[in-house]
Amino acid sequence: MKVTVVGAGNVGATCADVLATREIANEIVLVDIKEGVAQGKALDIWQKAPILGYDSRTVGVTSDYARTAGSDVVVITSGLPRKPGMTRDDLISVNAGIVKSVTEQVVAHSPNAIIIIVSNPLDVMTYQAHLTAKLPREKVFGMAGILDTARYRAFLAEALNVSPKDIQAVLMGGHGDTMVPLPRYTTVGGIPVTELIGKAELDAIVERTKNGGGELVKLMGTSAWYAPGAAAAQMVEAIVRDQRRVFPVCLELQGEYGINGVYLGTPVILGKNGVERVIELQLNDDEKALLETSRGHVKEVMEALDKMTAVA
Ligand SMILES: NC(=O)c1ccc[n+]([C@@H]2O[C@H](COP(=O)([O-])OP(=O)(O)OC[C@H]3O[C@@H](n4cnc5c(N)ncnc54)[C@H](O)[C@@H]3O)[C@@H](O)[C@H]2O)c1
């Protein structure tokens, strides 16, 4: 299996490192527009192989897409991260152009690849890539839900003093303040979380999760990379190993939840064909209202992108 990761910055390099260390792909190509960055990081990851004992081969190139030809999966992380005081949506004008040009190159060289978008603002960059790639939604989708769910699970594990492995959860909606955590679907070793934690504490964890990206931006001056890189690698693993994992991913809703043509997170089954099935949850009225707010916000940013594209 061959996997390309575009953008060898914090998230892209971490993703490539997890893919190599866990031998998720035989060949990993890192691409970055900055001369030397992808080559250097790929070489460093390869030189770690004898120490940790893996044989996945990592190579780096500067926008030489011929080297990516025939990739089975491509992860797009290229683009600016936000700085303190910015929202993800502030990145739209610069990152839309980057995601568009990268997607064109990716599809030209790997027409059968499954494409995973990571660049922000995630839901609208997934829209941009899907428009550009002209592939079915099952093959072009975005990573955010695994990250947001991981944050929620980590906060809950800390509060309950249990292993994060035993917390199962799902989140929906856009990747931002309007994301829709679903405590009703959260369990701890099979036990509904509401039996183990009070409402006020759970509400505070939900709130912290919604602002989880911003919390890290404030601490570090740039956005997170360890969990995001690992989350993207976990999606790649589900595809290349045909694991049929159930994960929340961002894709174009086509009638699910009564929503059409808006890019939002929902649980899906991920396997060798990409999205094997979209799972439509039966939401209650409160959850539907939260999803509607999220839909409205993402739709607004999609329209902003449409306007920018029309002017350009
Ligand atoms: N979806 C998520 O949950 C999630 C999580 C974390 C970060 N992100 C987003 O991922 C993106 C990358 O974050 P980061 O922290 O790795 O940033 P970074 O600045 O460390 O890395 C981005 C890399 O992209 C490269 N790049 C820019 N234009 C390119 C092009 N045309 N072709 C190839 N490479 C190009 C840059 O040279 C840089 O090395 C940001 O937009 C960030 O907001 C999303």
Ligand SMILES: O=C(O)C[C@H](O)C(=O)O
């Ligand atoms: O917060 C960001 O800007 C990056 C990413 O979307 C995250 O949630 O960590």
